[in-house]
Amino acid sequence: MFGLAVAAYLARFKGQSRIHTESNLRGYLTRCEARGLDPLMAARPHIELYLRWLQEVRRYRPSTVSRRMSVVAGFYRTCVIDAVLDHSPAEYVRRPNVPAESPTLGLTHLQFEALLTAAKHSTNSCDFPLVTMLGLLGLRIFETTRSDIDDLGEEHGHRVLRLRGKGDKVVLVPLPPAVGRAIERAIDDRTTGPILLTRRGTRMDRHCATRRLRRLAEDAGVKLPRMHLHMLRHTFVTTMLDAGVDLRDVQIAARHADPRTTMRYDRARKNLDRHPNYILAAYMASGT
Secondary structure (H helix, E strand, O other): OHHHHHHHHHOOOOHHHHHHHHHHHHHHHHHHHHOOOOHHHOOHHHHHHHHHHHHHHOOOOHHHHHHHHHHHHHHHHHHHHOOOOOOOOOOOOOOOOOOOOOOOOOOOHHHHHHHHHHHHOOOOOOHHHHHHHHHOOOOOHHHHHHOEHHHEEEEOOEEEEEEEOHHHOEEEEEOOHHHHHHHHHHHOOOOOOEOOEOOOOOEOOHHHHHHHHHHHHHHHOOOOOOOOOHHHHHHHHHHHHHOOOOHHHHHHHHOOOOHHHHHHHHHHHHHHHOOHHHHHHHHHHHOO
């Protein structure tokens, strides 16, 4: 019964959504197993203790805790729908508040330019397309590493990349000339296979991409506490907004289902740029 309940819940998802949901659910089920608890016998206090463990022991961010708890709640909700359980033990568990602004800050214009320059002059032909696909196209990392040469084509006079995004939605992303040239350099005379390769000739994954990005940031003199892949997608959104692109158009380009997600990317940076500390310091300096 338990295995069927898990399969029934995961069957509601597909593509990357299913992969991430299964990973988050596995974390909860593994914790139950370690505690000798049958997940179908769990009560609200067990879920509360799991939430506290995520917060206080694993020290996950509120957004991560909320996402994992959403998966747990969804699993039990499906169990109720399928009459496996009479009620959900996660129904009244309070999730942490997620800040309105994203905790991730994108790169500044100068940092992004320096990173692009370092990637362009790198001896690794896949570095430049990696940075441009993430930062100039705004692709998610799984979309970037999963892209194949066969996905390249033309539509109505535009060079495009056909990709499968969240929820297995197929979209056509136009390639600016700089990105197209970077990709052509990476694939060279290959006609099939992945666009991005490792030095060993295998498909690049997110771990390899992270190592390459951090190496490029070091070469470019971009000093950040923790450089990671999502920073470039974040930079894609904030740079577009800085360039005066309409919020709705940025939302479409980033493929956000909700405009509030697009606004969330930009709010943290604006909070820093317009912080009253700067006004107070300037005011006091003018009087000395």
